[in-house]
Amino acid sequence: xxxxxxxHADSPAREAVGxxxxxxxxxLRAAGCAEAxxxxxxxxxxxxxxxxxxxxPQAVAFPRADAEVAAALQTARRLGVGLVCRGAxxxxxxxxxxxxxxLDFSRHLNRILELLPAERAVWVEPGVVHxxxxxxxxxHGLRFGPDPSTNSRCxxxxxxxNNACGPRAMGxxxxxxxxxxxxxxxxxxxxxxxxxxxxxxxxxRLHALVARSLEPIRTEVGTFSRQVSGYGLDWLxxxxxxxxxxxxxGSEGTWxxxxxxxxxxxxxxxxxxTAVLGYPDMAAAADDVPALRAxxxxxxxxxxxxxxxxxxxxxxxxxxxxxxxxxxxMVIELAGDSAEELQASARDLVAASHAQDSMVxxxxxxxxxxxxxxxxxxxxxxxxxxxxxxxxxxxxxSAVPPEHLGDYIRALMELLDRHGLWALPxxxxxxxxxHMRVDFPLDEDGGRQAMRDFMFDAARLVARFGGSVSxxxxxxxxxxxxxxxxxxxxxxxxxAQVKALFDPRDTLNPGIIVAPDALDEDIRTAQVRPGDMPAxxxxxxxxxxxxxxxxxxxxxxxxxxxxxxxxSAAGGGVMCPSYQATRNExxxxxxxxxxxxxxxxxxxxxxxxxxxxxxxxxDLCLSCKACGSECPTGTDMATYxxxxxxxxxxxxxxxxxxxxxxxxxxxxRAAAPLAPLVNLVGRVPALxxxxxxxxxxxxxxxxxxxxxxxxxxxFRHAGAAPAGRERRRQREVVLFADSWSNFFAPRVLAAAVAxxxxxxxxxxxxxxxxxxxxxxxxxxxxxxxxxxxxxxxEALDATDAAGEAVPIIGVEPSxxxxxxxxxVALLGxxxxxxxxxxxxxxAEYLLEIGYxxxxxxxxxxxxxxxxxxxxxxxxxxxxxxxxxxxxERTVLGGCCGLAGNFGVVEGHYEVSEAVxxxxxxxxxxxxxxDTVVLADGYSCRTQLHDLSDRRGVHLAELLAWGLEAP
Numbered sequence: 032x033x034x035x036x037x038x039h040a041d042s043p044a045r046e047a048v049g050x051x052x053x054x055x056x057x058x059l060r061a062a063g064c065a066e067a068x069x070x071x072x073x074x075x076x077x078x079x080x081x082x083x084x085x086x087x088p089q090a091v092a093f094p095r096a097d098a099e100v101a102a103a104l105q106t107a108r109r110l111g112v113g114l115v116c117r118g119a120x121x122x123x124x125x126x127x128x129x130x131x132x133x134l135d136f137s138r139h140l141n142r143i144l145e146l147l148p149a150e151r152a153v154w155v156e157p158g159v160v161h162x163x164x165x166x167x168x169x170x171h172g173l174r175f176g177p178d179p180s181t182n183s184r185c186x187x188x189x190x191x192x193n194n195a196c197g198p199r200a201m202g203x204x205x206x207x208x209x210x211x212x213x214x215x216x217x218x219x220x221x222x223x224x225x226x227x228x229x230x231x232x233x234x235x236r237l238h239a240l241v242a243r244s245l246e247p248i249r250t251e252v253g254t255f256s257r258q259v260s261g262y263g264l265d266w267l268x269x270x271x272x273x274x275x276x277x278x279x280x281g282s283e284g285t286w287x288x289x290x291x292x293x294x295x296x297x298x299x300x301x302x303x304x305t306a307v308l309g310y311p312d313m314a315a316a317a318d319d320v321p322a323l324r325a326x327x328x329x330x331x332x333x334x335x336x337x338x339x340x341x342x343x344x345x346x347x348x349x350x351x352x353x354x355x356x357x358x359x360x361m362v363i364e365l366a367g368d369s370a371e372e373l374q375a376s377a378r379d380l381v382a383a384s385h386a387q388d389s390m391v392x393x394x395x396x397x398x399x400x401x402x403x404x405x406x407x408x409x410x411x412x413x414x415x416x417x418x419x420x421x422x423x424x425x426x427x428x429s430a431v432p433p434e435h436l437g438d439y440i441r442a443l444m445e446l447l448d449r450h451g452l453w454a455l456p457x458x459x460x461x462x463x464x465x466h467m468r469v470d471f472p473l474d475e476d477g478g479r480q481a482m483r484d485f486m487f488d489a490a491r492l493v494a495r496f497g498g499s500v501s502x503x504x505x506x507x508x509x510x511x512x513x514x515x516x517x518x519x520x521x522x523x524x525x526x527a528q529v530k531a532l533f534d535p536r537d538t539l540n541p542g543i544i545v546a547p548d549a550l551d552e553d554i555r556t557a558q559v560r561p562g563d564m565p566a567x568x569x570x571x572x573x574x575x576x577x578x579x580x581x582x583x584x585x586x587x588x589x590x591x592x593x594x595x596x597x598x599s600a601a602g603g604g605v606m607c608p609s610y611q612a613t614r615n616e617x618x619x620x621x622x623x624x625x626x627x628x629x630x631x632x633x634x635x636x637x638x639x640x641x642x643x644x645x646x647x648x649x650d651l652c653l654s655c656k657a658c659g660s661e662c663p664t665g666t667d668m669a670t671y672x673x674x675x676x677x678x679x680x681x682x683x684x685x686x687x688x689x690x691x692x693x694x695x696x697x698x699x700r701a702a703a704p705l706a707p708l709v710n711l712v713g714r715v716p717a718l719x720x721x722x723x724x725x726x727x728x729x730x731x732x733x734x735x736x737x738x739x740x741x742x743x744x745x746f747r748h749a750g751a752a753p754a755g756r757e758r759r760r761q762r763e764v765v766l767f768a769d770s771w772s773n774f775f776a777p778r779v780l781a782a783a784v785a786x787x788x789x790x791x792x793x794x795x796x797x798x799x800x801x802x803x804x805x806x807x808x809x810x811x812x813x814x815x816x817x818x819x820x821x822x823x824x825e826a827l828d829a830t831d832a833a834g835e836a837v838p839i840i841g842v843e844p845s846x847x848x849x850x851x852x853x854x855v856a857l858l859g860x861x862x863x864x865x866x867x868x869x870x871x872x873x874a875e876y877l878l879e880i881g882y883x884x885x886x887x888x889x890x891x892x893x894x895x896x897x898x899x900x901x902x903x904x905x906x907x908x909x910x911x912x913x914x915x916x917x918x919e920r921t922v923l924g925g926c927c928g929l930a931g932n933f934g935v936v937e938g939h940y941e942v943s944e945a946v947x948x949x950x951x952x953x954x955x956x957x958x959x960x961d962t963v964v965l966a967d968g969y970s971c972r973t974q975l976h977d978l979s980d981r982r983g984v985h986l987a988e989l990l991a992w993g994l995e996a997p
Contacts, residue, residue, distance in 0.1 A: 081121040191210065210279075463498070640678035768800070891918075
């Protein structure tokens with residue numbers, strides 16, 4: 032076989048400059064890449080990955096078959112532009128960005144082609160997500176061994192590209208150890224299968240080059256398991272059989288394009304146990320690693336107290352389970368065939384350690400699961416210093432032989448101190464791999480030089496310990512320049528020669544590993560300064576307080592870890608509903624953050640609150656608030672969207688739906704007394720059509736009907752306890768009559784009254800009709816929202832003149848969330864803080880007072896938690912109350928798709944329906960006719976009404992079944 036390396040050894044070098052932006056996409060489409068674009072919003076979203084780097088591509092394409100990949104490669108070579116392959120784009124080293132063509136494999140080339148349980152193998156396309164593969168293998172008792180912390184969104188192609196490892200590499204090896212065969216497209220479009228058979232015969236020049244270089248390869252490459260820097264040329268040694276399929280792992284897309292991969296599967300362990308060992312500090316924990324490797328350990332991870340403190344600060348003490356005493360911990364997973372033997376092994380491991388305290392958990396223990404989740408979210412949790420500065424990737428995955436890890440940690444912390452920098456270490460201690468982010472002052476003059484100085488000193492330090500500048504993520508743009516600090520000139524030259532054989536024109540991911548770009552070049556955060564976005568009057572100053580009230584700083588919270596791309600159906604949480612429906616990067620929280628960062632930068636996207644790219648990116652944001660709690664870095668897109676809309680329309684005419692839907696709660700006060708006449712509009716098709724067009728309401732949506740008797744009116748006349756009833760109630764609450772429930776669903780509030788009185792609680796209701804202003808917040812009408820919310824907070828605060836902290840009970844989750852969180856963020860007053868502390872959901876309060884609901888055994892329910900409840904209050908109390916009632920249930924993940932005014936507005940209907948089809952609508956269609964659909968949110972119940980034949984029931988209504996009406 033004639034190889035691409037032989038055929039093109041004398042080809043001309045890649046041109047330094049390609050065609051003008053836009054023409055590359057046209058050339059791609061002409062060549063047969065149907066989905067190729069130079070849309071400015073898309074280019075902005077793809078300008079960065081999970082790294083520090085920002086390189087704006089000239090085109091992004093989404094290939095559907097090998098022929099389109101070949102067409103893209105041919106186009107890149109012809110035009111002299113680089114080509115970068117990308118999956119989820121979570122690369123921390125800048126491996127998935129470039130100035131030429133980006134090929135995103137995650138949209139179409141994401142199929143599991145053939146699962147072979149008997150052979151414990153699987154053929155996959157490169158865009159298959161790790162969690163997707165695990166879900167397919169699990170019914171067969173199998174799994175793919177390596178599992179990075181980004182397993183809910185990382186792709187197998189990306190894992191091959193940087194030889195990903197993850198915490199369980201001790202038990203299952205790295206990605207390279209699990210490759211059985213690869214179908215690879217080489218730089219000239221030739222497709223070859225690499226399966227470890229006759230590779231030397233097919234690649235004679237490479238074989239000859241390796242044969243001449245045995246000594247430096249044997250002494251410098253692959254010296255320990257986590258040395259993933261450079262190229263894995265040790266796999267090409269005679270003792271490894273010139274195994275090119277394995278050598279491809281970690282080449283970061285610079286040798287060829289993986290089209291398909293046959294990966295090894297392993298048996299799921301029968302039993303697991305977790306031991307958590309506490310030590311005075313991280314270095315002391317690392318000292319113990321060699322003594323623990325003799326046990327059946329599949330994972331050995333290090334955590335530091337400051338990471339837990341960060342989580343407590345962000346989410347409260349309840350977010351962190353009880354841990355052994357100590358300032359540093361090792362979390363160790365053991366696997367085996369017998370639970371009893373594992374428990375014994377765990378006890379022996381504890382005895383063999385030098386831990387000052389310990390805990391041992393069996394498989395499936397929720398405390399152990401919570402601890403492992405903290406570790407999985409590590410990259411996001413350590414991205415901010417205690418005083419709110421950004422901590423950056425760069426020196427984030429160095430590795431040393433495990434026996435040197437403790438001393439290396441001490442030396443590295445001393446180096447940080449000498450440079451005046453901060454970092455919080457954690458990582459794969461069993462393999463000697465250390466993760467951390469460093470607070471390089473990149474937004475200050477001299478910040479880039481400070482980064483360079485530290486990085487080069489750190490490279491010399493890790494080399495002194497026989498280590499690697501990368502132990503997991505690859506070199507990319509972050510560490511390619513450092514390779515001469517750990518490899519001899521002979522090995523550096525060898526890397527260049529191998530790259531030239533595979534890719535003589537330097538088309539494939541240029542600037543990576545060989546002839547690398549400077550590590551401080553094209554750094555995204557070094558190109559902006561706090562205050563770069565002229566805000567004038569900031570609408571959400573208190574909400575942005577954690578970022579100094581600065582929008583530019585806030586949007587750079589997003590470091591690109593990509594958790595917003597996790598599949599909600601696979602337990603990935605709620606965010607980001609529109610991305611779940613469209614699978615477009617622009618519609619992810621990260622994609623939107625990247626566009627906002629581009630706006631702040633002000634080069635390719637105009638530094639203007641009205642920039643069309645910004646509004647295009649934000650248009651499909653449902654303001655579900657999930658990212659504010661689920662994103663490890665706290666990237667809060669609902670807040671950013673509200674600020675953008677506020678600034679963009681301040682002093683200007685707004686879209687009609689902002690007025691109609693934003694002010695609907697206030698308009699309802701005037702409309703409610705005229706309910707029969709107003710409701711006539713919705714019942715007469717011609718009138719309804721005119722009203723919808725005027726308000727930019729989608730014609731397929733129903734106009735909600737006003738109640739003929741509001742709850743507040745009913746409560747004044749009939750809601751009080753009957754005269755003469757024995758007063759046995761010792762407790763009192765204020766029931767907040769939110770606008771949606773009061774004007775459109777008073778039955779919910781009335782049911783809450785019945786349940787609370789059954790619990791022996793007196794119920795009070797505000798004499799005035801107050802609104803939290805949620806619909807104004809979501810449309811960016813923040814001045815009006817502050818007025819409405821300020822009035823509501825003042826009225827609610829006045830109900831506790833005696834200072835007894837009388838609970839405020841909310842039944843509409845979105846409005847309850849406003850009182851609980853947004854009021855403080857928007858108003859920043861003591862009254863708002865007092866109201867927030869008093870506000871509870873119905874379930875939280877009933878649990879607090881020990882209420883025993885009536886027995887509902889035999890009732891089955893499909894439960895749709897509201898997004899805002901999941902994000903702000905959580906759903907645990909509702910689950911516990913349903914347990915007490917004996918309700919058998921299926922709790923859905925994800926969003927209903929309506930999300931307040933989002934799904935009602937023209938242009939959103941299809942996405943709204945698609946989001947509903949992810950979980951809610953299929954679940955209710957599959958449910959038996961007598962199954963209750965439990966949906967506390969008014970928007971969730973409206974979505975059910977519009978898109979199904981089922982009626983949603985509130986928790987208060989369910990608990991009130993059979994109770995005496997108040």
